[in-house]
Amino acid sequence: xNNIIDEMNDMFLTLDEAEVNAYVIRIRNHINDYGNDFNFxxxxxxxxxxxxxxxxxxxxxxxxxASMIGDTNVxxxxxxxxxxxxxxxxxxxxxxxxxxxxxxAGGQIFLTCCNKNSSIAKCSTSLITIPKINSKQLxxxxxxxxxxxxxxxxxxxxxxxxxxxADTVSHNHSILE
Numbered sequence: 001x002n003n004i005i006d007e008m009n010d011m012f013l014t015l016d017e018a019e020v021n022a023y024v025i026r027i028r029n030h031i032n033d034y035g036n037d038f039n040f041x042x043x044x045x046x047x048x049x050x051x052x053x054x055x056x057x058x059x060x061x062x063x064x065x066a067s068m069i070g071d072t073n074v075x076x077x078x079x080x081x082x083x084x085x086x087x088x089x090x091x092x093x094x095x096x097x098x099x100x101x102x103x104x105a106g107g108q109i110f111l112t113c114c115n116k117n118s119s120i121a122k123c124s125t126s127l128i129t130i131p132k133i134n135s136k137q138l139x140x141x142x143x144x145x146x147x148x149x150x151x152x153x154x155x156x157x158x159x160x161x162x163x164x165x166a167d168t169v170s171h172n173h174s175i176l177e
Contacts, residue, residue: 008146011142015128015130023154030108037080039075041081041107042086044085045087062162079107081102085120088114090114099120109126112147
């Protein structure tokens with residue numbers, strides 16, 4: 001397991017903190033601009049989607065309207081919508097199609113991916129580039145693992161810039177487990 005932890009640390013050490021901070025500030029500004037009239041919609045496929053689903057859940061715990069594509073409660077995309085997209089390539093066909101549809105409806109794309117020149121990146125409002133590494137792990141495992149950690153890092157930063165109280169947020173967690 002040390003190899004995996006070392007890879008996560010290597011990725012973190014090359015993460016562009018300016019991109020992370022800009023992403024968080026843009027979310028804060030969007031919340032300030034739209035008040036309670038905004039929503040988060042998560043777009044991600046496979047394991048990248050699963051790590052994003054955890055972030056969407058945390059946004060819900062933070063008191064925001066947040067859902068994942070495929071959920072029955074996904075609202076209509078409007079200019080007040082932020083679509084959180086997780087695609088390591090930035091070229092996943094279904095996610096690219098949804099991203100274009102969302103932009104046409106006025107939504108803003110907040111992307112995490114490894115390719116800042118990807119098709120999805122070109123239509124994004126905000127981007128965090130996931131660092132590329134050489135890994136011995138299977139397929140895209142390091143990017144899926146790192147995005148999960150990155151989203152928890154974003155939660156911490158959002159809690160701070162939005163002055164949210166951890167006890168209040170924890171109270172929004174389901175008791176049905």
